[in-house]
Amino acid sequence: ATISNMCPEYGATAAMFYIDQQTLDYLKLTGREPDQVALVETYARTTGLWGEALKTAEYERVLEFDLSSVERNLAGPSNPHRRLPTSALKERGVAVGLAEAQAEEREGLLPDGAVIIAAITSCTNTSNPRNVVAAGLLAKKANALGLTRKPWVKSSFAPGSKVARLYLEEAGLLSELEALGFGIVAFACTTCNGMSGALDPVIQQEIIDRDLYSTAVLSGNRNFDGRIHPYAKQAFLASPPLVVAYALAGTVRFDIEQDVLGVVDGREIRLKDLWPSDEEIDAVVAASVRPEQFRAVYEPMFGARRGGGVSVSPLYDWRPQSTYIRRPPYWDTEGVGALAANPRTLTGMRPLAILPDNITTDHLSPSNAILPTSAAGEYLTRMGVPEEDYNSYATHRGDHLTAMRATFANPQLLNEMAVVDGAAKKGSLTRVEPDGKVMRMWEAIETYLDRRQPLIIIAGADYGQGSSRDWAAKGVRLAGVEAIVAEGFERIHRTNLIGMGVLPLEFKPGVTRLTLGLDGTETFDVTGERRPGVDLTLRIHRPNGETVELPVTCRLDTAEEVLIYEAGGVLQRFAQDFLAARTEAA
Structure with a gap:
């Protein structure tokens, strides 16, 4: 279980072990019924997943590991x-x-x-x-x-x-x-x-x-x-x-x-x-x-239960003062995070952050304790929540007004745009352009939302590694980010970005934010027909009037991903399909 659960950390999507007598012994030890244990053995032997049956299996790549060297x-x-x-x-x-x-x-x-x-x-x-x-x-x-x-x-x-x-x-x-x-x-x-x-x-x-x-x-x-x-x-x-x-x-x-x-x-x-x-x-x-x-x-946990017969409404009664669950803004036309108020254009985008390699989802949206000096902490205080009841970012992910303030709130973030005294300073910081002012990330996001300024993120390799945290994609999209150009993406996070309607683009080998000399003063356009794996054009406008064009790979890898992105995200695509099905049924 440990090795399988950690598979993203060694570059795999899934990990499996064959089934053998030791597996059955564990099932017996952990209280599984004899009929269930027998079913597992029969299934494994019938489908070829039993250990002995896999001795002749052929693999694309084989790594040998000496357990005695551990x-x-x-x-x-x-x-x-x-x-x-x-x-x-x-x-x-x-x-x-x-x-x-x-x-x-x-x-x-x-x-x-x-x-x-x-x-x-x-x-x-x-x-x-x-x-x-x-x-x-x-x-x-x-x-x-x-x-x-x-x-x-x-x-x-x-x-x-x-x-x-x-x-x-x-x-x-x-x-x-x-x-x-x-x-x-x-x-x-x-x-x-x-x-x-x-x-x-x-x-x-x-x-x-x-x-x-x-x-x-x-x-x-x-x-x-x-x-x-x-x-x-x-x-x-x-x-x-x-x-x-x-x-x-x-x-x-x-x-x-x-x-x-x-x-x-x-x-x-x-x-x-x-x-x-x-x-x-x-x-x-x-x-x-x-x-x-x-x-x-476990038997009491999964045993049959009967309700008390009390009728409840299928609709949730939203409470405006809740900092734990709030009506999401994905179809709103006004208010903080209202996606429908800011349709994507992929033109005139300003960088929210220029980031190095190995940016994790913990950099993008931390889940840990909320500090009183953070944007989320200040918001919770205004909402009447005492510091001892702040809890963690993870517990507030049902409230977008708290969770949005977690975007890039990691104190270990190194945003190359946040230059103070000649060097990039760690912290939840960025630089608002064209003002040239370094400020806390949340205040910068508020500034750009007020200006209805479309945003872009530029990053290095392995962008989005770590936990498959939904708010790592939700947060940047609700902040107004329309595209992310990186040297490479972690697979699950790339999928999550598409699910939120953020366009993932990949630099060609040898091209990076460093070779392009990007400093955050630029604006960006993306042009071209979005199809799986095609080259799109990234147009970089520098403040001196120079324009640079270069090809980037569209990381919408399948036709289905294109449909999800064009709809605005997975929720919007689901809504389209649902409404279409109802129309046909009528």
Whole structure:
């Protein structure tokens, strides 16, 4: 499940494993009925998906991987595909300066590289009992030796299933995790999606005052810049037991494989002294993980239910003061985000942002905590929401007035147009043209919406990688962006852009924003008949009167995508089809 769920990070659209006896054993362990297990086996053998049947399968490309070569790894910083062996922390420049960090700690200060968040989280890896049991066993050994979590580490445990509580309690390991601060906070998406909650105000203020390099270590799925917490400058992905180990270490300057976690009776304790063996893990899983635990959780959840017979209206009663769900503006002709008020022309577009490579959906529309100084925070305050109830951007995605303010709200964004004192400045910033004034992104969007100014985004390679976040496409479209020209697009995000009526265009090889010398003062037109994969003309008008024309590839890759785009997006296309069907039926 972990490998399949992470397939976008290694460039795949989907990942599958063959079905074998181990698959059936897992189904039995997790409480599936015998008839269902038998059906899975019969289906797999009949369709050729059983492991033995696939031995003769032929593949376009085969990669061989020696499982015996696997060692402990982190991923990061800031990218889930950046593998970081724990044996290479010093040579990669992560585990350096520990003596200085420990000196700061002795002075009562947060150390350099402080792990401010250590979270066992994720719907993916907590679904594997071995991962969670391993964390519990490591915690048990640490507790027995008197090791403790560093006081500045905010620790939490958010398994994806309530079953984890049952088998950890059965094994006597939940209390061991709780003793180190890893009590269960929810059975839901938390830190991985930027919902770790607030830091201790004293710790947060010290990070701000000292501009401290602080980090997060989590067993989540993704760790892009700015995703986990606004004050965690970088984040590392780790297995659940490694998360516990970093809570003991307290800083990423610690060489987790070699440095000493503590001294007990004159004996130096290192990670190898705490790490459980496969045999220890398997013994606990065999003794404590049982099918009836899964049935106890899931059978009531999916059991038949009868309503109370109360009649309700099929139409939602929109509440104007709600900041969580609001009538969407996709057919509106007035108001903020009214798409019908601004038909696309693909002419005279000004850049909203000029961006480097590897822009993620977390840059485009973060999902994490809302800061009071952000545009969304200021809006929520005006709506009467106290700061402690701001919640996260992700929870407000049903309200476009909040979610629009998340567009490019990532503090780690580097917009090459936001030049301050001769250099591009990080933050939710852009430059409004032709005024030449650098301002916060939301104020710039408001300015352009008032002017009914069509917009364009220019970007580097791998634009839109990461989570398939709908608001990463919705936000730019409602801001008035009509086209995005990039060196390359992540596949899911490209599809989402088309679904919102934004035209994805790709530079030809060797052509980039840098080779063209773009600085944001230009205006842009796109001309040509939009058909799958054709060349369209990008016309660049410079302020000195010069006009440059160049071919770009239309990334509407299928005839269906062309129809969706021309309709204005997937909702508009659905509405057209629905109304046409009703007309024919009449």
